[in-house]
Amino acid sequence: NIFETLSINLGTAYVNDFNAFGRVYQVRAQADQAFRLDRADILKLKVRSATGALVPLGTLIEIRDVTGPALVQRYNMYVSVPLQGNAAPGVSTGDALA
Known part of the structure; x- marks a missing residue:
């Protein structure tokens, strides 16, 4: 329930689809921005x-x-x-990879 609460309030949750004016629209639930501005707001979620x-x-x-990596x-x-390198002078790329 904690994950679901955080997902819906801080992200969005798919509810259903509806048709109007010949188009299909998705309904998504999300808490209003005013209720998720800072940490205290998150801790108040039920x-x-x-x-x-x-x-x-x-x-x-x-x-x-x-802290953690940016990427x-x-x-x-x-x-x-990711590794990068160059073959030594006189060594082919194929030999360097082998």
């Missing part, structure tokens, strides 16, 4: 507990600043590291 009661997200989680390179969905 999630359903195991007993079915709505509780503030702040009673279940804390928000921390963490994660991937190849076939796996984390990868």
Whole structure:
């Protein structure tokens, strides 16, 4: 429920489609910008507990600043590291790759 609450309020969630004026429109749910401006707003979001009661997200989680890479390179969905190099003088590219 926490993931779903964060997804819908900070991102969007597909609801359904409807037809109007000969076109198909998607309906997406998202919290208004005024309700997701800062950390305190996120902690006020309500999630359903195991007993079915709505509780503030702040009673279940804390928000921390963490650092990480600005970009994660991937190849076939796996984390990868790009490598660049030149063959030594007198060595062919094919021999250098082998």
